[in-house]
Amino acid sequence: MATKRAQMMEETRAKLVRAAREAFATKGYAAASMDDITADAGLTRGALYHNFGGKKGLLQAVVDQIDAEMVARLIAAQERAPSPWEGLLAEGVTYIEMALEPEVQRIMLLDGPAVLGDPSQWPNQNACLLRTTQTIQALIDEGTVKPVDAEAAARLINGAALNAALWIAAADEPRAVLPKAVEAFRQLAAGLLQTER
Amino acid sequence: MATKRAQMMEETRAKLVRAAREAFATKGYAAASMDDITADAGLTRGALYHNFGGKKGLLQAVVDQIDAEMVARLIAAQERAPSPWEGLLAEGVTYIEMALEPEVQRIMLLDGPAVLGDPSQWPNQNACLLRTTQTIQALIDEGTVKPVDAEAAARLINGAALNAALWIAAADEPRAVLPKAVEAFRQLAAGLLQTER
DNA sequence: TCAATACGCATACGGTTCGTATGTGAAAAA
DNA sequence: TTTTTCACATACGAACCGTATGCGTATTGA
Structure with a gap:
């Protein structure tokens, strides 16, 4: 059985990647702040660091x-x-x-x-x-x-x-x-x- | 006559470019701080902003x-x-x-x-x-x-x-x-x- | 079913860096 | 010599990042 936690986590990862992809594409990597990206995804930087380890990890995912x-x-x-x-x-x-x-x-x-x-x-x-x-x-x-x-x-x-x-x-x-x-x-x-x- | 001020200015520009070139090459643009670069050139960020307008201007010069x-x-x-x-x-x-x-x-x-x-x-x-x-x-x-x-x-x-x-x-x-x-x-x-x- | 644990995420804090606004002292102009 | 200019330094505020910590819910085991 796919645990509910794993599903949630996959969902938040998807939301973060989506928001980051948008922000990186429009503003560029350096000008895109993690606060904006996470807020845009309805989350905070905590989720970002937990799932991707940092800004570079998020870029890697995108x-x-x-x-x-x-x-x-x-x-x-x-x-x-x-x-x-x-x-x-x-x-x-x-x-x-x-x-x-x-x-x-x-x-x-x-x-x-x-x-x-x-x-x-x-x-x-x-x-x-x-x-x-x-x-x-x-x-x-x-x-x-x-x-x-x-x-x-x-x-x-x-x-x-x-x-x-x-x-x-x-x-x-x-x-x-x-x-x-x-x-x-x-x-x-x-x-x-x-x-x- | 080449004014003494112009000579000085050219000298400081050269020093800044030299230090920046070194820093950008070794640490990369993002990781190189303006404080480090200017201090390395025996100056402060004031000189940098006055001569190059900012970090991007300095990179352009390099x-x-x-x-x-x-x-x-x-x-x-x-x-x-x-x-x-x-x-x-x-x-x-x-x-x-x-x-x-x-x-x-x-x-x-x-x-x-x-x-x-x-x-x-x-x-x-x-x-x-x-x-x-x-x-x-x-x-x-x-x-x-x-x-x-x-x-x-x-x-x-x-x-x-x-x-x-x-x-x-x-x-x-x-x-x-x-x-x-x-x-x-x-x-x-x-x-x-x-x-x- | 219920207590205990795990863990995903939010919050809080300190440190670093950047850009601007203002001050200062020497060179240039008068 | 006095005044003005200007190259650069200093000071201040804001934004951002990374880590440490707290909280609430899902999961585990009895």
């Missing part, structure tokens, strides 16, 4: 939640593609598109790395990167991609997409810049393809 | 200084290369190497963007990226590189190099993965080259 959502969307985009190679490109493009959302930009691309450190160390980010690495390795095995180090290629691809995302998010006209970024991304990625045809 | 140094190194690396295209690759490798330095990583890649916003919108419009953009534009004009958007390409190239650097920095054996990263970087960048042969 990051994990968003990260999981992003990974799900990346997988969906890849599976929708007609070929593994197109799947890799679709993944990158999806990643770029997600950065149009202020929430992703602020929490995942700016405050997250600054407060929590290297994103590639985040649990779900590792899974995402690992999957990209495997995809590239498969493309290497089938001869579509040059025999480079799969992990290195995956990290560079991800990094390129990430910076394109940051660029778009900060641009005056995101919708106008998006196609440029996507085109440049496809060109860059093409560098991994076997040259002969 | 960022501008480091940015200028980075550009100088990028230019030097590019001029040392045998061809414009090799110059671009040399820039990327140099960028990777610079990102391995904790100071650059902490201030320019993590705290800077988080506190000041996207680098391309910094008042001093980060010359680093501008430099790469110009290099790529030149390569496009001479026909070496495909006619993509120069800024987009520069962003992606920088992003790839940046992530490569973060990967290397977090690796168990940095010196072992460095060549892998450089090789993958060269392959990716080759995607920008004209295909005909």
Whole structure:
């Protein structure tokens, strides 16, 4: 039986994460006070410290939640593609598109790395990167991609997409810049393809 | 005549920037207190507010200084290369190497963007990226590189190099993965080259 | 069913940091 | 020399964070 206490605790955690996600996205991590967040969730800082250990722990929880959502969307985009190679490109493009959302930009691309450190160390980010690495390795095995180090290629691809995302998010006209970024991304990625045809 | 007051002021600004650069690099922006920084420079917060307007202004000054140094190194690396295209690759490798330095990583890649916003919108419009953009534009004009958007390409190239650097920095054996990263970087960048042969 | 315990969360307090408002002494102007 | 300017120091109040402690309800055991 799921104890009633556990249910309550899960509920308060959800409320705190929801309020924090909202506050971090709009004000940024540093400017968002724990008093405001907890009050917004109908609680106090006591609950926050008990459940997450502190402000950083709460950010970690928010990051994990968003990260999981992003990974799900990346997988969906890849599976929708007609070929593994197109799947890799679709993944990158999806990643770029997600950065149009202020929430992703602020929490995942700016405050997250600054407060929590290297994103590639985040649990779900590792899974995402690992999957990209495997995809590239498969493309290497089938001869579509040059025999480079799969992990290195995956990290560079991800990094390129990430910076394109940051660029778009900060641009005056995101919708106008998006196609440029996507085109440049496809060109860059093409560098991994076997040259002969 | 350069008034004595102006000389004094320039001196105190230099001392503050020096102390701040040290503190930001080691403790990070958020954890570095203004009292510590100013005391370390033999001053008080009064001088800081008078000269830089606040903590963010001081960070901006530090960022501008480091940015200028980075550009100088990028230019030097590019001029040392045998061809414009090799110059671009040399820039990327140099960028990777610079990102391995904790100071650059902490201030320019993590705290800077988080506190000041996207680098391309910094008042001093980060010359680093501008430099790469110009290099790529030149390569496009001479026909070496495909006619993509120069800024987009520069962003992606920088992003790839940046992530490569973060990967290397977090690796168990940095010196072992460095060549892998450089090789993958060269392959990716080759995607920008004209295909005909 | 009832007493005892566990524990999730609220409350209270001290310490640190930040921003502004005001004071001061030396350089510059008169 | 007197007056003004201004670079910087000092003083004060407010906000925020982390820990220690208290309270009330859910859970456990007899």
